Amino acid sequence: MLNKLIMKLIIVESPTKIKTLKRFLPKEYQIEASSGHVRDLPKKELGVDVEHDFKPKYVVVGVKQKAINKLKSAAKQASLIILATDPDREGEAIAYHVQKLLSAMRPAPRVKFQRIVFHEITKSAIERALANPGKINSKLFKAQQARRILDRLVGYKLSPMLWRKVRRGLSAGRVQSVAVRLIMDKEAEIDAFKPKEYWTINVNLNPESFWAEVIKKNNKKLVIQNKSTADQAVKDLKTAGYQVEAIKSKQLTVSPPPPFITSTLQQTASRLFRWSSKKTMREAQLLYELGLITYHRTDSTNMAQEAITQVRQYIDSTYGSQYLPDKPRFYKRQSKMVQGAHEAIRCTKVTRVEPKKASSAGQKLYRLIWRRFVACQMQNGLDQQTKIEIQAQKDKISYGLILAGRRIEFSGWRKLYPAGQPDVLVPDLKKDQQLQYLDLKSEQKFTQPPARYNEASLIKELEKRGIGRPSTYASIISTIQVRNYVEKIERRFHPTPVGKAVNQFLVSNFPQVIDYDFTAKMEDDLDEVARGKLDWQPMIKEFYQPFAEKLEKVAEAKRVKIEVEKTGKKCPKCKKGELVIRVGRFGKFLSCSRFPDCDYKASYQQIVKGVKCPDCGAKVIIKRTKKGRSFYGCGSYPKCKWASWRRPK
DNA sequence: CAGTGAGCGAGCTTCCGCTTGACTT
Numbered sequence: 001m002l003n004k005l006i007m008k009l010i011i012v013e014s015p016t017k018i019k020t021l022k023r024f025l026p027k028e029y030q031i032e033a034s035s036g037h038v039r040d041l042p043k044k045e046l047g048v049d050v051e052h053d054f055k056p057k058y059v060v061v062g063v064k065q066k067a068i069n070k071l072k073s074a075a076k077q078a079s080l081i082i083l084a085t086d087p088d089r090e091g092e093a094i095a096y097h098v099q100k101l102l103s104a105m106r107p108a109p110r111v112k113f114q115r116i117v118f119h120e121i122t123k124s125a126i127e128r129a130l131a132n133p134g135k136i137n138s139k140l141f142k143a144q145q146a147r148r149i150l151d152r153l154v155g156y157k158l159s160p161m162l163w164r165k166v167r168r169g170l171s172a173g174r175v176q177s178v179a180v181r182l183i184m185d186k187e188a189e190i191d192a193f194k195p196k197e198y199w200t201i202n203v204n205l206n207p208e209s210f211w212a213e214v215i216k217k218n219n220k221k222l223v224i225q226n227k228s229t230a231d232q233a234v235k236d237l238k239t240a241g242y243q244v245e246a247i248k249s250k251q252l253t254v255s256p257p258p259p260f261i262t263s264t265l266q267q268t269a270s271r272l273f274r275w276s277s278k279k280t281m282r283e284a285q286l287l288y289e290l291g292l293i294t295y296h297r298t299d300s301t302n303m304a305q306e307a308i309t310q311v312r313q314y315i316d317s318t319y320g321s322q323y324l325p326d327k328p329r330f331y332k333r334q335s336k337m338v339q340g341a342h343e344a345i346r347c348t349k350v351t352r353v354e355p356k357k358a359s360s361a362g363q364k365l366y367r368l369i370w371r372r373f374v375a376c377q378m379q380n381g382l383d384q385q386t387k388i389e390i391q392a393q394k395d396k397i398s399y400g401l402i403l404a405g406r407r408i409e410f411s412g413w414r415k416l417y418p419a420g421q422p423d424v425l426v427p428d429l430k431k432d433q434q435l436q437y438l439d440l441k442s443e444q445k446f447t448q449p450p451a452r453y454n455e456a457s458l459i460k461e462l463e464k465r466g467i468g469r470p471s472t473y474a475s476i477i478s479t480i481q482v483r484n485y486v487e488k489i490e491r492r493f494h495p496t497p498v499g500k501a502v503n504q505f506l507v508s509n510f511p512q513v514i515d516y517d518f519t520a521k522m523e524d525d526l527d528e529v530a531r532g533k534l535d536w537q538p539m540i541k542e543f544y545q546p547f548a549e550k551l552e553k554v555a556e557a558k559r560v561k562i563e564v565e566k567t568g569k570k571c572p573k574c575k576k577g578e579l580v581i582r583v584g585r586f587g588k589f590l591s592c593s594r595f596p597d598c599d600y601k602a603s604y605q606q607i608v609k610g611v612k613c614p615d616c617g618a619k620v621i622i623k624r625t626k627k628g629r630s631f632y633g634c635g636s637y638p639k640c641k642w643a644s645w646r647r648p649k
Numbered sequence: 650c651a652g653t654g655a656g657c658g659a660g661c662t663t664c665c666g667c668t669t670g671a672c673t674t
Contacts, residue, residue, distance in 0.1 A: 013668065036668025043663090064668085090667055148665075155664020163662065167655080173664045285669085297667085471666055562655085582655065595655055603653090631650055631674085643650055644674080 009078035011071060011098055013085050016289055017121065024123040032074050034085065035067040039097040041148065046156050048149050050548070054540050056149055058097070068101065075102045075109050082133065087117035088341035089530070093144035096136050120304040120343060143529040146536040150174070150522060153544060154513055157551055158506070166501055166560050171483055174522075175468050177506055177514045179476050180485045182461055183453055183493045184503045193449035199224035201233055203392070203401060204439035205242055208427035211441075212390050216400030227444070233399070234442050240394040242401075242435035247388050254381035256413035258301045258331040259344035260372050262470035263463045265296070268372075269365065270456035274491075277455050277474040283365045284345070290362075291348060292355050293369055297470040298342035299463075301331035307346060311377045314350045319415065323379050331376070337466035337523055346373040371417045381412035386426050390435065403427075452492040467519045484583050497563040498583045509554045513547070564593065573600035605635060608647065615642040 008029050010021065015033040022031060039058045041047035049055040060068065075081060081102060083095035099113050114133035118125045151174055158172035201214040201224070214233065216222050224230045260268070262281075269280040284296035308328045315324045333340060347370045355366045384407045392399040405426030408414070429435075453461065455477050462468045468476050480486050485499030495503075506514050528534035564580040567590070571577040577594035581604055588604040605621045611632075613620055619635040634642040 015669070034668080035670090037666075040666095041664090063670090067669085086667085094667065144666095151665045153664085157663095159663035169662050171663050175665065289669095469666060471668080475665090589654060591655070599655090601654075603651095633651070637651065641651090 006079060007077050008080040008082060009074050010082045010084050011095075013091065013094060014295070016291075020121050020291070021126065024121075024126055030074055030078070032071050033067065034071065034094055034098055035064060037061060037090075037094055037097065038064050038068055038071075038101060041152050046152065048152055050153075050544065053537050054149055054544070056145065058100075060101070071098065071102065072105055075105065075111070078109070078111055081109075081111050081113050082130070083113060083115045083136065084118070084129070086341040087119060088339040089140055089144045089147070089526070091117075091341060092137055092140040093148075096138075096141045099136065119302070119341070120306075122304060122306055125304075139532045140530050142536045143526040146529055146539055147522070147526055149536075149540055150543060153540075153547070157547070158510065158513070161551065161554060162502060162505070164559075165505060165554075165557065166562065167498065169483075170498075170502060171479070172502070172506060172514075174513070174519060175462075175472070175476055176479050176483075177503075178465075178467055178516060178518070179458065179462060180480050180499055180503055181507065181514055181516075182458065183480075183486050184495050184500065186450060186452055187495050190449045190452070195446040195449070197225060198445050198447065199227070199230040200443050200445060201230065201237065202441045202443075203237055203242075203437065204441075205390070206436040206438055209438060210403060210427045212388070212401040212403040214392075214399055215402050218398055219400065222399070230442050230444075234440060236394040236397055237392055237399060237440055238437070240392040240399065240437070242390055242392050242437060244429050244431055244433045244435065245389045245391040245400075247386065247429065247431055249384060249386045251409070252383045252385050254383060254412070254414070256329075256375045256378060256380070256417065257372065259303060259346055259376045260369060261298050261301060261344055262296065263299070263459050263473060265345055265369070266459055266473060267456040268368065270454065272368065273364065277459060277477055279361075280365070281474050283359075283361050286362055287355070287358060287366055287369075290355070290357050292352070292358065292366060293348060294344070294346050295342045296345055298345060299338045299470050300333065300340040300342055301344045302340065303344050303346060307343075307350070308377060311350045311374055315374065315378055319378070322410075323412065323415065325377070325379050329377055337520075339469075345369060350374065375413040375417035378413035378416065379410075381408065381414045382410040383407065384409050388426055388429060452494065454492050458493065465516055465519065466523060496583050497565065501560050501562045505560050509557070510547075510550065566593075571598060571600050574598040607635070608632065611648055613640060613642050614648055616640040620648060 006028050010025075010029055010031045012018065012021065012031065012033050013036060015035060018031045018033055025031070038061055040061050041056060042059045047057040049057070081099075083098060085091035085094040085098070095115055102109060115136045116129040116133050118129040155171070155173040158177075159170065162170040162172055202211045203214065204211050214222065214237065217233070224233065258264075265284065266277040266280050269275040270277070281296065284293065287293045288296050312324060312328060347366070350373070353370060355363060358366055386405045386407070388403040390401040390403065392401060403426055405424045406421070407423045407425065451457075458477070459473045462473070462476070480499075481488065483498075484496055485502060486493045487496055512518065525534065525539050529536050529539060562583070564582050567579045567581060569579040571579055571592040571594070574592060574594060574597075577592040577598050579590055580593045581588050582591050590602040590604045592598040592600040605619075608620045608622060611620045612618070613634040613636070616634060616636060616639075618640060620632050621635045622632060632644045632647055634640040
């Protein structure tokens, strides 16, 4: 058959790309997807020979067998195989392993392999890439391999240590352990926090009955720390004379936020819709598969040239030229950790304002992405900020008061994207104008402890430190909860006794591994490997040698006790011990403090208030599956088997 | 979707990062 000789096989990572590419390319090209990594270290063993230069053992990823079979049968027909995986470290490794797998086929395909890279899926970009094929960048692949091996060594050496020293089934890793540490350190900050007392005084003045805040005394910043100071000021202010001292006005330009990337999309959907990162990713995936948005796992704010041109035309024709900046906006990458294989998350067609094919949740997310996409190329907003300074004079003592206002002069991009604060108007006053005292409010306040992390703020913090990747943010959140290291209460993360014990163990024994800068240092080294300045084996060795020595030492250390939560009740079995709440693999349970002398145990029931079992009327409790997902169940189980994922009415 | 967990003896747990289905409460 003639076809057999001329068919060229292009291999990409994501199956969704197949359709798009087919539109651009002539029939002689067949396009298939690897669906991510096809070979990896084995799951059941370390798979790294630490005695022999860290030689890795790779096996085929079981769940990818179907995709691999497809690749293989296509490869048999092909005259040329073009590896078009993503243009980053992981993509290079995927290309390497795909080539390895396909070359090992019997009978061996006698085709050539080419590697191409493109940063946007447009006809011109792909044609350019096809015209300039290269080979696999083995330095970049080695950098990925070093990353993979390092993570394996950390994870598969530390985790068994925890099984022996704390409890079976636990885990540690370069990313998850630092995420847990962040939460623990925040808790320590909160514990150490001592609220400070302070007072605010606001004075109500005429004309127009406005309020101004007292901020100065005798031209110095005034901080009121106790009631007697506040009372003295109140006494003065009640009978003082008031006068406008100055009116200061200035214009502020307000730039739009950059287009969405994975982390900011998750944070914004969390803030506006109260969605979990998992929910956001699920909805984004569906939009991506419908071809409505660009790829949703990205750390880059770049946008395709054609998209910018289209959105600028759209802004000009829909909102008018005053909403269009002279030049397109480009957003810089925020850190060197950014890999930039993909574009920012944007709509594929700017004129598609409402996607009819999407679900209602999908439409909600789409509208958000659309607004941010268009807004990021719109003109700056312009605000008029006004500060009115007022002086209060009482005998020889003077107080300074302030009143701040802000008014939007030109909405700019905020015409589209939620801007936040509405206008705060100030009364129409003149310099030196006399004011009349009406009323006064003196309030005692206390400084607040820092807030615990929620999903959004934890992801933001991890991203800032370069820890984790867009494809893993949602799973990090899940892992630390499934392991029972932290629990979410009212959408915020709190430490559990197990999490505290594990963190304490790691901080005191392996401080370098869970150091906040460990990943950043690793990335620096990987850059060197990718640039050919450093070999990967010495890089791993430099880390592993001291790590292995430490592992040996720590093997001798004592078991770590997990702290228990007291209930204040007596054990009903032995009547001697106290009932305590322990955290096990399946969550909390009640037991006797005298364990193992007394083996009393009972399930700890987290009762849902105001809800009855729809089947038998008993109380409803929150339970967890083995996988860590929580569900509602009947309190009289096993007599009544009622259970539900959703909270009953 | 769940009968345990802490220990004990015997086989197992575990990492990070790239991707989608196959499950569906």
